[in-house]
Every structure is written in C-alpha cells, then in structure tokens.
Amino acid sequence: MPVVYQGACTHCRQPTRALDRAPAVYRADGTVALLPIDAARRAIRRHGFTWRQAAREGRIVRADLTVCRDCGGLHRREQVDDDEAARAARDGGEPTRLASAAPVPIALVAALAVAAASAVALDHPPALAAAAALAAMASVMVAAAFVLTRREPAYAAAALVARRTSATAHRVRALAATRRCGTCGGEHLTPIADAGDDALTRLRCPSCGQRALTLRAAGRA
Ligand SMILES: [Zn+2]
Numbered sequence: 505m506p507v508v509y510q511g512a513c514t515h516c517r518q519p520t521r522a523l524d525r526a527p528a529v530y531r532a533d534g535t536v537a538l539l540p541i542d543a544a545r546r547a548i549r550r551h552g553f554t555w556r557q558a559a560r561e562g563r564i565v566r567a568d569l570t571v572c573r574d575c576g577g578l579h580r581r582e583q584v585d586d587d588e589a590a591r592a593a594r595d596g597g598e599p600t601r602l603a604s605a606a607p608v609p610i611a612l613v614a615a616l617a618v619a620a621a622s623a624v625a626l627d628h629p630p631a632l633a634a635a636a637a638l639a640a641m642a643s644v645m646v647a648a649a650f651v652l653t654r655r656e657p658a659y660a661a662a663a664l665v666a667r668r669t670s671a672t673a674h675r676v677r678a679l680a681a682t683r684r685c686g687t688c689g690g691e692h693l694t695p696i697a698d699a700g701d702d703a704l705t706r707l708r709c710p711s712c713g714q715r716a717l718t719l720r721a722a723g724r725a
C-alpha cells in the first residue's frame with residue numbers, strides 16, 4: 505500500500521498531496537501515464553493495453569517519488585517493473601503450457617512398453633504386468649514433473665531476458681533519464697520513504713518554486 509504525503513507551502517499556501525509510489529504505463533507514444541492505485545488494471549485499458557499484455561512487453565512502470573538532495577525538488581523516478589514482467593513471462597508462456605502436458609504421453613508409452621515386455625517376453629501373469637506398467641507410468645510422471653517445475657523459472661527468466669534485449673531495451677534506456685532530477689539535473693535522489701522528517705522540510709513547492717514546503721506521511725492510499 506502506497507503512503508500518502510501531505511503538506512502546505514508557507515509561501516503561497518498551496519497544499520501538496522503525493523503518493524510515495526504509483527503504477528504507471530509506458531504508452532505507445534513514448535510518454536508515461538500514472539495509473540490510479542485502486543483501479544490500475546481497468547484504467548490501463550484506456551491507454552490501449554491489457555495489464556498482462558503491457559507487463560509482457562515491459563510497459564508496466566514503477567514510479568517512485570524522490571526528494572532531490574541538491575535542490576529540494578520532488579521528482580518521479582520511473583523504471584520498468586521487473587517483477588510484473590517476470591510474473592507475466594511465468595504465467596503467460598505457451599511453451600510452458602505445452603511442456604506441462606508432455607509427461608502424459610511419455611508416461612503412457614513407457615507403461616505400454618513395460619506391460620508388453622512383461623506379459624509377452626517374460627510370460628508373467630497379467631496382474632503383475634499391469635502393476636509393472638503402473639509403476640513405470642508413475643515414475644516417469646514424477647520425474648518429468650520434477651524436471652519441469654525446476655526448469656520453469658529458468659524458462660521465465662530466459663523469456664524476460666529475450667524481451668529485455670529486444671522490445672523493452674529502448675524503454676529501459678528512455679526511463680534511465682528519470683534517474684536525474686527534473687528541476688536541477690542532479691543525481692542525488694532519495695526515495696521519499698527513506699528521506700526522514702528533516703529532509704522533508706524546505707522542499708521546493710511545485711506551485712510557486714520556493715523552498716517553503718513541508719511534507720508529512722499522512723496514511724496509506
Ligand atoms: Zn534537483
């Protein structure tokens with residue numbers, strides 16, 4: 505849950521209200537739009553994407569409110585949300601779904617082969633052949649499930665890297681510009697949640713530009 509910061513400027517009396525972090529979407533035109541916390545998945549459709557589609561394309565952006573230690577300005581630092589991209593890669597990959605179904609035909613073929621070998625070549629009773637077939641099927645499925653569940657995170661990570669190196673690479677680069685203060689260009693940005701009360705006095709007021717704004721955490725959004 506994001507934290508709400510509130511305060512007022514002693515110079516122009518304008519109130520300021522801001523969230524420490526917010527979800528945002530990187531739009532087709534290269535601009536970033538903040539989304540409402542409580543309705544982000546619905547609101548993102550207005551920008552032409554579903555949440556899952558945007559996540560898989562590396563368009564879900566995390567916007568963190570920071571305080572510039574050089575000029576006292578408030579500044580949104582934006583970066584591609586890797587957690588959302590990884591989750592979408594893990595949940596939505598067709599190769600993962602195909603791979604999950606693979607143990608079934610493999611186990612059936614193995615079971616039939618064992619049953620045929622037991623019953624015909626060794627002349628075992630049918631019950632023993634069936635038991636051997638079931639044991640073979642169970643061991644193949646357990647082994648395959650074990651291998652696949654261990655490989656899925658690696659698959660998701662590989663998919664994320666592949667996307668990162670192609671479609672989202674330019675978005676990551678474009679957002680890197682927000683690591684500098686939008687007012688003075690300085691690089692000394694502190695997330696507002698880590699800033700401490702002393703750093704939240706004499707902030708630069710977004711309305712009048714004077715260093716006369718004090719903010720305080722006022723609750724959860
Ligand atoms: Zn600055």
Ligand SMILES: [Zn+2]
Nearest residue numbers: 513516709712
């Ligand atoms: Zn002001």
